[in-house]
Amino acid sequence: MSQQAAAPPPVAAPSPAPTQARPAVLAPTGQGARPAYPNAVVTPTKPRVTAWVKGKASGTPGRMRMLGAVAAIAAVLFGVVGAWNMWSSAQALGRAGATTDQVVRVQSIYADILRADADATNAFLVGGLEDSAQRADYEAALKRAAETIATAAAAQPADGAALAALNAALQDYAGLVERARAENRQGMPIGNTYMTSASAGLRAAAVPPLEALLQANAERSRGELSMAGSSWPTLVTGAVAVLVLALVGLWLARRTHRYLNIGVTAATVAVLVGLIAGMVIFGGIAADARKVSTNQLAGTLALTSARTAAFDARANESLGLIRRGQASANETAWAKNDATVTTNLSALGGVTWFGGTGSASALSQAWTAYQKAHVEVRGLDNAGTWDAAVAKATGATETPRASFAAFEKASASAVDGFQAALVKDVDGPATRASTTAVVLLLVGLAAAVLATRGIAKRVEEYR
Amino acid sequence: MTRMPRRHLPLWAVGTAVLVSLAACAGGGYSQTPLSPTPTAAASSAPPTSAAPSTTASKCSPAPAGFNPVQSYDPVATLPAAGALTGRLAEIRARGYLIAGVSADTLLMGARNPLAGQIEGFDIDLVREIAKAILGDPTKVQLVVITAGQRQSFLVERKVDIIARNMTMNCTRWLDWPIAFSSEYYHSGQKVLVRKGSTAKSLDDLAAAKAKVCAPTGTTSLTKLQEFVPKGAVAVTADTHTGCLLLFQQAKVDAITGDDIVLAGLVAQDPYAVVPTQTAITDEPYGLGFNAADTGFVQYVNRLLETMKADGRWKASYDRWLAPSLGAAPAPPTGVYGRQ
Numbered sequence: 001m002s003q004q005a006a007a008p009p010p011v012a013a014p015s016p017a018p019t020q021a022r023p024a025v026l027a028p029t030g031q032g033a034r035p036a037y038p039n040a041v042v043t044p045t046k047p048r049v050t051a052w053v054k055g056k057a058s059g060t061p062g063r064m065r066m067l068g069a070v071a072a073i074a075a076v077l078f079g080v081v082g083a084w085n086m087w088s089s090a091q092a093l094g095r096a097g098a099t100t101d102q103v104v105r106v107q108s109i110y111a112d113i114l115r116a117d118a119d120a121t122n123a124f125l126v127g128g129l130e131d132s133a134q135r136a137d138y139e140a141a142l143k144r145a146a147e148t149i150a151t152a153a154a155a156q157p158a159d160g161a162a163l164a165a166l167n168a169a170l171q172d173y174a175g176l177v178e179r180a181r182a183e184n185r186q187g188m189p190i191g192n193t194y195m196t197s198a199s200a201g202l203r204a205a206a207v208p209p210l211e212a213l214l215q216a217n218a219e220r221s222r223g224e225l226s227m228a229g230s231s232w233p234t235l236v237t238g239a240v241a242v243l244v245l246a247l248v249g250l251w252l253a254r255r256t257h258r259y260l261n262i263g264v265t266a267a268t269v270a271v272l273v274g275l276i277a278g279m280v281i282f283g284g285i286a287a288d289a290r291k292v293s294t295n296q297l298a299g300t301l302a303l304t305s306a307r308t309a310a311f312d313a314r315a316n317e318s319l320g321l322i323r324r325g326q327a328s329a330n331e332t333a334w335a336k337n338d339a340t341v342t343t344n345l346s347a348l349g350g351v352t353w354f355g356g357t358g359s360a361s362a363l364s365q366a367w368t369a370y371q372k373a374h375v376e377v378r379g380l381d382n383a384g385t386w387d388a389a390v391a392k393a394t395g396a397t398e399t400p401r402a403s404f405a406a407f408e409k410a411s412a413s414a415v416d417g418f419q420a421a422l423v424k425d426v427d428g429p430a431t432r433a434s435t436t437a438v439v440l441l442l443v444g445l446a447a448a449v450l451a452t453r454g455i456a457k458r459v460e461e462y463r
Numbered sequence: 464m465t466r467m468p469r470r471h472l473p474l475w476a477v478g479t480a481v482l483v484s485l486a487a488c489a490g491g492g493y494s495q496t497p498l499s500p501t502p503t504a505a506a507s508s509a510p511p512t513s514a515a516p517s518t519t520a521s522k523c524s525p526a527p528a529g530f531n532p533v534q535s536y537d538p539v540a541t542l543p544a545a546g547a548l549t550g551r552l553a554e555i556r557a558r559g560y561l562i563a564g565v566s567a568d569t570l571l572m573g574a575r576n577p578l579a580g581q582i583e584g585f586d587i588d589l590v591r592e593i594a595k596a597i598l599g600d601p602t603k604v605q606l607v608v609i610t611a612g613q614r615q616s617f618l619v620e621r622k623v624d625i626i627a628r629n630m631t632m633n634c635t636r637w638l639d640w641p642i643a644f645s646s647e648y649y650h651s652g653q654k655v656l657v658r659k660g661s662t663a664k665s666l667d668d669l670a671a672a673k674a675k676v677c678a679p680t681g682t683t684s685l686t687k688l689q690e691f692v693p694k695g696a697v698a699v700t701a702d703t704h705t706g707c708l709l710l711f712q713q714a715k716v717d718a719i720t721g722d723d724i725v726l727a728g729l730v731a732q733d734p735y736a737v738v739p740t741q742t743a744i745t746d747e748p749y750g751l752g753f754n755a756a757d758t759g760f761v762q763y764v765n766r767l768l769e770t771m772k773a774d775g776r777w778k779a780s781y782d783r784w785l786a787p788s789l790g791a792a793p794a795p796p797t798g799v800y801g802r803q
Contacts, residue, residue: 191577197709212497216493
């Protein structure tokens, strides 16, 4: 079919322009007649360059050269964009791991801060000289929190301002607690006021940045995972490259009365295969990323939320007793925390378990044990036996402490498991993506070379 | 096929440049994490603030003719035996413990002793005597720590049986809240506490100096302080008097105003706070607070108070808690009765 169409050369679309353009070019420069190669005559001045380009572009060989350039650009663009797309996908997967690390860091800061507060308030609950083990636990928790803030700030510069606010809140808190302690050791009731003020200030100043940090990093993780599967730049440039190469091939076939130009055809096939393979691989990466997002990431987030709420619940249990007979506000907070823990643990039942030994239902059981112990504490306090309630809540061997510690330990190891699984499971797709990036780049470049070479051969026939 | 034409080199250069520049912007940073979370569906968990007492038609402006705030209900003739208790008293006995609203940070009156872990003071002694009378055991008490601003709602909503928390008997509390009082058990008056070295000796001096003065929310001290705001004083509030002392120690206020006994408790905690010699600007008769319907309970407690004032238990408690700061015990306030 191409023979019939190719017969009348003037039919070709750009025909009128070049026929007129030729003399026009010749006139002003006076040297464009010779179809010289650029290395033969180096023309540094601008009019000469323009003349050279126009000379190159004129006539059928000129048009061939232009189309060859267009085909090469399309192929290279596909290679470059596809490689960049794949490479960004690999990077996004890596960043998903990094931002989830940050979520876990922030959660551990959160937990340590609330743990420190629970220790400090408990010391006031027991009265007199604080338990030295509890004091050591308070100091260790604050130290860990401070260290993790520093690590987190280094890991994610965008979190700097929020972490700085957190650091300031922690310093204020530590200062007030020391003051409270000093007054308490003098037997002054104002010590208790300093302690309550420290706890309230901590919640007012540290919780908002902590929540913001958790929210921002969780969103970043989700965003990275969904971005890892975003393949439209490759699809668009690949489709355009295939189309351009196919049209160039068609044009060449008409112009040169040959069915196939081997170079251009090979380039078209290479880009097409590269595009299809690239899209298949992208599909796999997107599926993997989705799986990680709905299992490992969702599980990590559910666990961290549950843990934070659990620590807050435990702190509220102490604060409720400290406020002596006026636990209702803290009890409301406790119930809200309890609901958060329960919701997150049941959400955990819906995802694949990566938490190592244990299971979502085992965690739920551990929490239920603590719930029961808490209800007993409240029962004792509500029955007017405050001293018994305090003994129950703070006793090292009593159920609230033991069951909470069991839940704390189990959930901590589950978070580690989910987090490790996330980092590990984004690694495979990330490696695939970076490998494919190199392949796509090579395919694009090879296609460009093939296409230009195929056309160059035809151009030579015009010499 | 023969050789690579050199004219294609620029194309490669462009490709590489594009790759490098795209790579550069692909690793872009995140926007700064905000300092507080962006609001989501989760509603803010603002605790329900205790409703401010309504300012509707007070029965005390002016007070009814002949109204005497220290006048309480007649005491019962003798304390009835445990089995003969009725009404509220029978309920308390059935429950097994008395629920009392107290302060845990008013040194001398009701404060938690950090070394013993117990709440103790002049007010607490009274509560324990009442528990002992009703239940035969001074420890059968659930002490509910409340702030001054919570006194009304805790009595009206019956969250406590009784409040022993340095509470002034006045018309508003009798008729507007409304609650009932026992007869007077301590006579106090409002004074000011200032920084050591300060020349101010009264609220007038402080107002002239445009000083920041702290008083707890919901107290008669704050009501009095507000009269000095037009004269230049800046009123600052806290939950409790100890909260005021915290602000005082953090240099956020210049002075504290309150009843002399409360200020004595604050001075005991801070060597840089002094209560200069001054005349009390108000009379603050302290009574125990009850739900307005518990008149039988009030009559029972009034008999107990009379007995304690007569047999030396009142003085013993005063000597233990207040005498070290305020000197030897005066004669106990005389109970005024006959309220209908």
